[in-house]
Amino acid sequence: MNIAISDASRDQDEIATERDSRRYVLGQMIEEEEKRFEAKMLDHPEIASYVSLTRQMIAGLRHLDERGEPSLPSGPETRAKSWASLAAAAVALLALGAGLFFYFRESTNSHDLVAGSAARLGLIDSGTVMSYTLAHTRGRPDVPSIKVTNLAGPLEIRVLPDDPAPSGNYQVALRRQEGDRIVLIGAATKLAADANGLVPIFMNPAGLVAGEYTLALQGQATNEQRYRLRIER
Amino acid sequence: MNGSGLSNAELAQQIYEGDKRAEAELFTRFRTGVRQILLRVTGSFAAAEDLYQETLIVTLQRLRSQPLEDPSRLAGFVAQTARNLALAERRKERRRRTDIDSDAMSEVPDLAIGQESAAQVESVAVAVRKLLLELRSERDRLLLVRYYLRGEERDHICRDLEITEATFNVVLFRARGRFQELLEKRGIRGVDLMVFLLA
Numbered sequence: 212m213n214i215a216i217s218d219a220s221r222d223q224d225e226i227a228t229e230r231d232s233r234r235y236v237l238g239q240m241i242e243e244e245e246k247r248f249e250a251k252m253l254d255h256p257e258i259a260s261y262v263s264l265t266r267q268m269i270a271g272l273r274h275l276d277e278r279g280e281p282s283l284p285s286g287p288e289t290r291a292k293s294w295a296s297l298a299a300a301a302v303a304l305l306a307l308g309a310g311l312f313f314y315f316r317e318s319t320n321s322h323d324l325v326a327g328s329a330a331r332l333g334l335i336d337s338g339t340v341m342s343y344t345l346a347h348t349r350g351r352p353d354v355p356s357i358k359v360t361n362l363a364g365p366l367e368i369r370v371l372p373d374d375p376a377p378s379g380n381y382q383v384a385l386r387r388q389e390g391d392r393i394v395l396i397g398a399a400t401k402l403a404a405d406a407n408g409l410v411p412i413f414m415n416p417a418g419l420v421a422g423e424y425t426l427a428l429q430g431q432a433t434n435e436q437r438y439r440l441r442i443e444r
Numbered sequence: 445m446n447g448s449g450l451s452n453a454e455l456a457q458q459i460y461e462g463d464k465r466a467e468a469e470l471f472t473r474f475r476t477g478v479r480q481i482l483l484r485v486t487g488s489f490a491a492a493e494d495l496y497q498e499t500l501i502v503t504l505q506r507l508r509s510q511p512l513e514d515p516s517r518l519a520g521f522v523a524q525t526a527r528n529l530a531l532a533e534r535r536k537e538r539r540r541r542t543d544i545d546s547d548a549m550s551e552v553p554d555l556a557i558g559q560e561s562a563a564q565v566e567s568v569a570v571a572v573r574k575l576l577l578e579l580r581s582e583r584d585r586l587l588l589v590r591y592y593l594r595g596e597e598r599d600h601i602c603r604d605l606e607i608t609e610a611t612f613n614v615v616l617f618r619a620r621g622r623f624q625e626l627l628e629k630r631g632i633r634g635v636d637l638m639v640f641l642l643a
Binding site for chain 1: 452473474476477478479480481483484487517519520522523524526527538565566568569571572573576577582585586588589591592593594595596597598600613616617620623624627632
């Protein structure tokens, strides 16, 4: 596929191809969609080349991320800086500490809904943790339900990987099905398995509406492992 | 329709009729796509490389011996064959892992990334690093990282970075174009590179 620089005239097909290739590589398609895309990719070798380039981009970025590459900007830190600026401005204008506190709480964006530690969620009551363990078991096709009872404390989900990563490091993405779309709710990287091999993932329950979610866990040299769960409020 | 001008249905029919050029065309036409499917399902460079030829050989044997019910769905048949072989390989791999006791495992080096693929990943990472350093603004670097690494949605990124979707596309496609150039400079062909990837 020709990658032209005349961006204004970039056709919608190329944009759609780019979008699909990324979703395919990241495992964000539902099964039927994935199969349709694969058939299309085989019908159109230029799409396969496109997917290959996307895969390389993601592989390179993950490799840099895993080794702590300094040229890689960190999303949360950048946001933290902007929050700090907002905070400073608000203090100067209003001098209302309590008001700032609630402002920050309500401004929590999707990236902060999922983290590797409770501290990164910035919750009021980080001492009260709702903790659940998630594992694939034989003969239990039902989707486990989690009843959220405390919005102030973090929700901890400890996941037992089917396919443990040799390095013990993982990244996770939480997605919710909304009609025909799968929406990314939050993501976190550099999660470490504990001594029992469980990977602790912390979520801000205030940002989780009731519904069905998929938690995708992935470690180096392992396949993505998906866990379904239902959130009840 | 591809290089030979044959549709998939015509290609399948010609293979059934014993046309050797059509058989060669089958390999050329589907190799990149099959590799991508195998990488997607196995997540392993080595497994994908092993299974890529097997997939096309199984397809070829089927087409030689018996025509497809719907030859226009050749691509779907090839994709399903690749998936079936990859899933069977994964099951075998899991059985192998459970057969080895944990003491023995700790003495075995990580074989999931072979030396060749590890070197390829390193080479790709160097190209990505160069690309990031070449980008003029922190915003553009952040856009790529959030989109490709963190898997965030484009509308969310646009809102957060206060840019339009058109600007997003300009940054993204320029970066992709430049990345392709950097890979080619490093002697990595865009079409066939077999990168180990956690996907």
